Amino acid sequence: MRALTFAVLKRLSDGEFHSGEALAQALDVSRASIWNALNEAAEFGVEVARVHGRGYRLPGGLDWLDAERIGAAAGNRGLFVRVVDECGSTNAELLRAEEAGAGSGEVLAAELQTQGRGRLGRTWHSGLGSSLTFSLLWRFDKSMASLGGLSLAVGLGVARALAACGVEVGLKWPNDLLWQGRKLGGILIEVRGDSLGPCAAVIGVGLNMRLPQEVKFRIDQPAADLADADAETASRTEVMIAVLDALTQVLVEFDRDGFAPLRSEWMRHHAHQNRAVTLSAPDGSTLHGMARGVDEHACLLIETESGVRAIHTGDVSLRAV
Numbered sequence: 001m002r003a004l005t006f007a008v009l010k011r012l013s014d015g016e017f018h019s020g021e022a023l024a025q026a027l028d029v030s031r032a033s034i035w036n037a038l039n040e041a042a043e044f045g046v047e048v049a050r051v052h053g054r055g056y057r058l059p060g061g062l063d064w065l066d067a068e069r070i071g072a073a074a075g076n077r078g079l080f081v082r083v084v085d086e087c088g089s090t091n092a093e094l095l096r097a098e099e100a101g102a103g104s105g106e107v108l109a110a111e112l113q114t115q116g117r118g119r120l121g122r123t124w125h126s127g128l129g130s131s132l133t134f135s136l137l138w139r140f141d142k143s144m145a146s147l148g149g150l151s152l153a154v155g156l157g158v159a160r161a162l163a164a165c166g167v168e169v170g171l172k173w174p175n176d177l178l179w180q181g182r183k184l185g186g187i188l189i190e191v192r193g194d195s196l197g198p199c200a201a202v203i204g205v206g207l208n209m210r211l212p213q214e215v216k217f218r219i220d221q222p223a224a225d226l227a228d229a230d231a232e233t234a235s236r237t238e239v240m241i242a243v244l245d246a247l248t249q250v251l252v253e254f255d256r257d258g259f260a261p262l263r264s265e266w267m268r269h270h271a272h273q274n275r276a277v278t279l280s281a282p283d284g285s286t287l288h289g290m291a292r293g294v295d296e297h298a299c300l301l302i303e304t305e306s307g308v309r310a311i312h313t314g315d316v317s318l319r320a321v
């Protein structure tokens with residue numbers, strides 16, 4: 001989205017009427033440019049009301065991130081937060097920063113993420129002001145192999161934060177957040193470094209706040225947002241502060257003690273406990289069984305006709321039958 005479109009939307013964020021002429025004057029552009037900017041905003045799911053004789057208005061305003069407030073709150077936790085208007089993928093950008101030597105605790109949040117990624121090359125959809133998309137860089141002295149339970153620990157951290165905002169979520173192995181069986185958020189963790197350590201994890205979090213219909217239509221599985229969960233009073237800023245707070249805490253716990261002490265709490269959130277599930281691998285093979293939770297190494301336990309199997313790899317997709 002063009003810089004001018006962001007600038008126009010920021011002017012309209014107060015939810016009041018602004019005439020095209022006043023906007024054009026304030027931003028030193030033509031009225032036609034304002035018109036084009038508003039059309040571009042509509043393409044991104046931001047509908048601006050136009051009333052003849054009064055001008056343009058964003059009903060309800062737009063929920064921007066308050067970088068100063070987030071920075072101050074996260075700074076107390078040793079995090080350094082950067083908020084940008086637009087980013088292809090906050091994970092990809094932070095991975096580049098990691099290679100350039102960025103420190104542990106760097107956070108990158110985008111008002112609009114245009115090429116959000118999921119696991120295995122999948123797409124993460126989001127909209128302007130309607131999602132929370134950010135990544136956090138965390139460095140570990142331990143080996144890559146010891147990070148096996150990291151995505152479950154991170155999921156638990158986000159679940160704790162959402163509980164503090166009044167929303168109880170389910171966790172789907174290895175890394176999804178569900179609300180009433182629909183996907184509310186996703187986590188993408190990308191690890192770099194030496195297999196024996198040290199290593200670094202870029203932890204991407206995508207959370208649906210109040211997705212416009214046109215974004216929901218693009219998602220090929222049932223999705224939910226915090227507005228569905230009646231948590232729409234919490235702003236993106238408040239949710240992000242809560243999530244960063246909980247993530248820092250759970251990462252310290254995980255770094256110190258590993259996944260085992262977090263296991264029982266994870267199990268209380270397990271969305272598929274004792275339910276029939278199917279696991280699909282990228283090569284097309286499938287495994288059917290009953291989900292029996294996870295072991296202390298964060299492996300998924302599936303009870304099949306031939307006994308209980310522990311599934312290590314996260315490169316499989318799990319579905320309730």
Ligand code: ATP
Nearest residue numbers: 118119122123124125183186219220221223317318
């Ligand atoms: P799956 O959820 O299919 O088991 P996964 O956990 O590996 O796969 P992720 O990498 O977490 O998936 O996320 C990518 C998938 O999530 C997409 O393929 C799409 O089905 C779904 N998705 C994309 N954007 C959203 C969104 N905003 N809300 C909910 N689900 C989404």
